[in-house]
Amino acid sequence: xxxxxxxxxxxxxxxxxxxxxxxxxxxxxxxxxxxxxxxxxxxxxxxxxxxxxxxxxxxxxxxxxxxxxxxxxxxxxxxxxxx
Amino acid sequence: xxxxxxxxxxxxxxxxxxxxxxxxxxxxxxxxxxxxxxxxxxxxxxxxxxxxxxxxxxxxxxxxxxxxxxxxxxxxxxxxxxxxxxxxxxxxxxxxxxxxxxxxxxxxxxxxxxxxxxxxxxxxxxxxxxxxxxxxxxxxxxxxxxxxxxxxxxxxxxxxxxx
Numbered sequence: 001x002x003x004x005x006x007x008x009x010x011x012x013x014x015x016x017x018x019x020x021x022x023x024x025x026x027x028x029x030x031x032x033x034x035x036x037x038x039x040x041x042x043x044x045x046x047x048x049x050x051x052x053x054x055x056x057x058x059x060x061x062x063x064x065x066x067x068x069x070x071x072x073x074x075x076x077x078x079x080x081x082x083x
Numbered sequence: 084x085x086x087x088x089x090x091x092x093x094x095x096x097x098x099x100x101x102x103x104x105x106x107x108x109x110x111x112x113x114x115x116x117x118x119x120x121x122x123x124x125x126x127x128x129x130x131x132x133x134x135x136x137x138x139x140x141x142x143x144x145x146x147x148x149x150x151x152x153x154x155x156x157x158x159x160x161x162x163x164x165x166x167x168x169x170x171x172x173x174x175x176x177x178x179x180x181x182x183x184x185x186x187x188x189x190x191x192x193x194x195x196x197x198x199x200x201x202x203x204x205x206x207x208x209x210x211x212x213x214x215x216x217x218x219x220x221x222x223x224x225x226x227x228x229x230x231x232x233x234x235x236x237x238x239x240x241x242x243x244x245x246x
Contacts, residue, residue, distance in 0.1 A: 007132060007204035008216050056202065059137035075134055075202075079219030082133070082162060082203025083116055083174055083194060 001070075003036075005046070006077035009053070012046035029055040029074060030064040052078050084157035084179075085150075087142045089133060091165040094175050099159050103179040108156045112186040113177035114194045120169040127208045129173070129217075131164040134202035138162070141201040149178060149192055153185035160193055162203060192230055199227040 004017040026035050030050065037047045047053065055062055056075040068074070084105050096115050103111050118129050142160045149158055161175040176197065178189035205217040 004134070006134060006202070007206070056134070056137055059134070059140055061200075075137065077134070077202065078204065078216065080199060080202050081205045081217045081219050082131075082201050083198035083223075 002073040003032075004073060004075040006075060008078060009046045009076050013042045027068050028065050029057070029062065029068060029076075032068065032074065033064070033076070054079055084159075085146055086159045086161070087139065087146055088161050089135075089138050089142070089164055090161065091163065093163070093172055094161045096172075096175055096177075099161070099175060099177060103157045103159060103177055105156050105179070107181055108179040109181040110183045110186050111177060111179040112183070112190040113159075113175065114190055115172060116174035116194070118167045118169050118171050118173050121207075125210050126169055127210045128166050128168045130166050130206045130208055130214070131162075131173070132204045132206070133162075133164050137202050142197070145193055145196050145200065148196070149189040152192070153178070153180065153189045154182070155180050155185060155189055158189060158193065160197065162197070162201070164203070166208070195223075195226040195230060198223040 002017055002019055005013050005015065010016050022032055022035050026032050033047045033050060033053065036043045050064065053064065054077055055064060057066060057068065058071045058073060084103060086102070096113060100111055100113060120126055142162070146158050146160060149155060155178050157179045159175065159177040163173050167173055176190055176193040178186045178193065180186040180189070206214050207217060208214050
């Protein structure tokens, strides 16, 4: 699946998107965050606190405990600040 | 008439309102958001980032909701992205209707919802050279939620005092 990062998550991880196949058992965005954290110090820093992390599954806002399913893309970002 | 766009270039509020004025329109309301200097100064520019694809879908959905909730002859949502300096336009929301109440309420709805339901992020670029991400405001979440408490009303949510 394609994983996208925005705002300070993108800056800390050092990339805006990547194609990854998480292992079976990674069945929620929160589980995906836990798996991503182990990929390197940038990920660990970006996801050190889950509280300000929001996500969208296939471009729809979802809670971190929503079923992940088999999405084409998942985005991680801080709370939105448009307008 | 519906126009939804995410763009780097500026917009002309007058030209957009002229396009909104169609047969059956009795009034138009609009909101133009402008990049504001910080109270103590020091802001050189805002940098706006968004989630391409998702943003457009989110804004189209807000327009759908406004059209379902009020009797509109048209609506417009334009949001700029990229680097914007204090005094420059950042966002435009407008609605036209046979009646003022619907146009005013729909415009307020669009801008309140946009703040919490569309994937945009702002960073402040300071004159000192530092850049920091703007944090979400609780007051914006409350303004969004206030509309669901008045689901059947066509007026502005009570107690907002925003117009």
